[in-house]
Amino acid sequence: MKRFLFFLLLLIGSASVAFADDLSIKNSGFVQASIWYSKDLFFAGETVRVYTIIFNGSAYGLTGNVEFLDNGAVIGKTNFSLSGNGRVQDVWVDWKTAPGAHTIIARLVNVIADGPNGKQSVSLDNAETGKSERIVDVDPAIIAAQSKAQVQKVTDVGNQALGKIDGVINTVNTSIPMPIKESVSASANTLETFRKSMVHQLQIAKENKSKEIAAMKTTATGTSASKKSAGFFDTVSGSAKKPFAYAVLVVLTLLQYFFQWQILFYGIILYAIYRLIKWGAKRVRNRQH
16 A cells, blocks of 8 residues: 555655646647737837738638738738638738737738639638727836936036036136135135134133033022112012123024034125125216216
8 A cells, every 4th residue: 555655755755847848839729819929028119020821711702901900000901812612821011010009900901712603802700800809018138228328428527517617617727826825725725723712712612601601500699688679670680690691602603604604604795795886886886976
């Protein structure tokens, strides 16, 4: 019994391996539809061969044309000649695909039969195939390549712009006399040193003022007896110290913010210089008039 079970398991395992080795092929076998394609998966821009098959079960030979249509427009035409008594013939056209939804059909036109009275036109019951509806997309690989090319183009344009800016800066830099450049550089360094020094001094002043306010909070305001003995002006003066200290702290904070942020500091300075130049130019024009 054990030997039998062993051989049975071995047989099942061999069959599983045999089935696993079978090759799966699509788009082959019996014709499942009246329209089929040379590729099972295709994308926009590819040339695909569109097939159909004609069957002649009559006793007469048939000749004529087969038109292939995409959304009602003819994309190709081919001839056929088919003898009777159950003969078949496959026909095809090449189709350049485009993105979007497509309805493909084929139809028989100009069909002539070798009838009992010679050549004569005929009308067929099945002169048109069923519809094959497909949605054709753009190949993802092409989309990725186009995106990469677009990014590279933007990068190249940016690099060209930076190159032009560098060229202008170099031209201006070389055209400015050395004494002027040294003077401007020294002035800029002096101004930057002043700005950094102010930031440091304001930070120290803020810390001292904060300590002073903290001391005001922890210091006793005096006993009720001392309040009674104090004069009116002394009381007012003592009560005004704390709000004044807070006001000074706010001013110091704003000044530190102004000196600390370079874009704000230099922006206001440049704006002031611009206004001063504009005011001077206006005065000059008024004197000339």
